[in-house]
Amino acid sequence: FLMWPCLEGPVTFPRVLGCGICGTRVHGGLPYSIISWFLRSFKYFYGLRFKVRDQHRLQEARPCVIVSNHQSILDMMGLMEVLPKRCVQIAKRELLFLGPVGLIMYLGGVVFINRQRSSTARTVMADLGERMVRENLKVWIYPEGTRNDNGDLLPFKKGAFYLAVQAQVPIVPVVYSSFSSFYSTKKKLFTSGTVTVQVLEAIPTSGLTAADVPALVDTCHRAMRTTFLHISKTPQENGATAGPGMQPAQ
Secondary structure (H helix, E strand, O other), X not given: OOOHHHHHHHHHHHHHHHHHHHHHHHHOOHHHHXXXXXXXXXHHHHOEEEEEEOHHHHOOOOOEEEEEOOOOOOHHHHHHHHOOOOEEEXXXXXXXXXXXXXXXXXXXXXXXXOOOOHHHXXXXXXXXXXXXXXXXOEEEEOXXXXXXXXXXXXXXXXXHHHHHHXXXXXXXXXXXXXXXXXXXXXXXXXXXXXXXXXXXXXXXXXXXXXXXXXXXXXXXXHHHHHHHHHHOOOEOOOOOEOOOOOOOOO
């Protein structure tokens, strides 16, 4: 318990840099290289190892919406392992007002969404859809909408999927395995550990309309949940371990 503040506090710093670095990733150059190297070095300090699978699926030079599960601020270090070129993040607007944190994110090109005003959020997302096609951008979104360390995936919010359909760009799911064996805020646990990062096949949206979004959300959630349980080696409700060809329990 005495060690926890010493460990939890410094973790916030990689999170801030991870959010802000996306803007430098869009523009490229030396600042990105330096910050990326610095941020990735934190994994050695924390004793973390990342095993990335099928990263090539993120490297195609085309716009897309990347969706991933969100367990903790350690996700930022995992993001640095796979972050593709020309990628921006979306964050809730409240983070903009967190002093230096908000400033770094703003300067880094993070797109802020006011979730309390749906009309404003829709306008921002519509503009982003046009921009990502025009500028060949990738957009990274956490569709659960909040951090979640309960050992499963929360239901997905639909914003990322409306964005992909509007822009007619594919969705690329990225799944982090569970952190629960080495990191838990509830248990005050933080030790060394290994994280598997699996990039799934792109889900096309060409020809889809807003009416197809609910089915699209369900398809993506099923694929990501099955993968999450499989790479985390988590038993499903029926006692079987999820695998690539299995349907997740309802």
